[in-house]
Amino acid sequence: MIVRLLGEGQFRVDDALIGRLNELDAEVEKAVAAGDERALWTGLQALADAVRESGVKLADDDLSPSDAVIPPEDLSLEEAQELLQDEGFIPDVPVAS
């Protein structure tokens, strides 16, 4: 399975990790629901660490799409809420002014 850590890159991880990632993802979601930014950061960091530890980074010129996407570790509570409500957290095209 290929997982993208936003802001960092793509990793190939063993499918066996999916269960663990889903558990951590649920914790992150709980933290957002509880409005607990510390817990949100701890959860996101645990997710990213799990991917980094057992994953192998994809080559820069690999064009494979990802199976899962993990938000940046310093995501703010506000951004997380935006993301869950699908209010255009991901821009359509890169922004330049």
Added chain:
Amino acid sequence: MPGLMARLSLIFKAKFSKALDRAENPNETLDYSYEEQLRQLQNVKRGIADVTTAKKRLELQYTSMQQQVDKLDGQARDALKANREDLAREALTRKAAVQGQLDGIMQQGQQLEAQQSKLVEGERTLQAKVEAFRTQKEVIKAQYSAAEAQVRIGEAATGIGEQMADVGLAVQRAKDKTEQMQARANAIDELTASGALTDLTSSGDDIDRQLAQISQGGQVDDELAKMKAELGGGDAPKAIEGEEAK
């Protein structure tokens, strides 16, 4: 409701499946995709340059704010020498407020620094992927049937689109961060705009109210006492009033 990771994957998939629907004539789509990628790559580069410029501007502002802190400190000292403790207190209160904002800016600056280095890395990866796409599109054109080409184009375009969106998001976040820092810097400008101590005696202005909201009383008292001790040799930080021994 799915968690954040699942939600984000869904958003990405939805975003790029739209791009795939447009693929009708594979060869045309390939060339168009590539041109589009080059155009967006330029946007990303401009975005990163914007962030770098904003950060440099903030660094300059930071230096001048640090000078404000020093200036307010000097003003407090002068006021005490002139036996104007009220003014000294006001100057130190302002100093504490400015210092507080400065510390916040410093912290955000460190986060921005980290985001910036990831941006550069993300751009490099994007460049490598666009270059790989250029090679791959010629292979696809030459070797695959229309149906096969469709599938391969879809994959490659999604892979690149993802990287594009990733870097685009990182640029946006770094920009937001610089704007937050800018807002703090502007708050400091407002705090120090009137600058001279003579302005501090006027009561009830905006700045006074802002300062009143910031409860750094204890810190200011301590600093006042310290300054007095340095200047006059007096001590007893708790009994500031009526200690003019000399």
